[in-house]
Amino acid sequence: MATTEKRKIQVQIDQPVTIKxxxxxxxxxxxxxxxxxxxYSRIVATGGLPFPLQLTKDEQVAERLHAATERAIAESRIESSSLKTPEEIKSWLEEE
Known part of the structure; x- marks a missing residue:
């Protein structure tokens, strides 16, 4: 049986992601x-990544929430220091 030659690759991945x-x-x-x-085998077999590169629904919601907060701060409707957590931001946005 012939041995397949191996090639070493190095990547850097955020530690919390690697742990999970x-x-x-x-x-x-x-x-x-x-x-x-x-x-890598699936990339070769499919001619591309074997999954879509897109945001999850939760990531899309978080991005919209972040954008709305940034707009509100830019329009000076709120003090950026008054909202610290996503829950505080969500609560403030729901009040309007």
């Missing part, structure tokens, strides 16, 4: 190397 992903991979019984190999 590695817990899931451990539950699945795979290593990060297996996951990356599977991803």
């Amino acid at each position: 992903a590695e817990k899931i991979m451990q539950q699945l019984g795979i290593t990060p190397s297996v996951a990356v190999n599977a991803l």
Whole structure:
């Protein structure tokens, strides 16, 4: 049986993401190397990424909320220091 030549790649991934992903991979019984190999294999097989690159519904809502807050701050309708959390921002936006 012929051995396939390997190539080492290096990537930087945010630590919170790696921690969560590695817990899931451990539950699945795979290593990060297996996951990356599977991803690369699917890219080759499909001619592109095997999933859409788009924001989730929650990310879309958070982005709209952020944009609305930025507009309100820019229009001087609120003091930026008065809203610290997404819940405070949401509450303020719902009052109008």
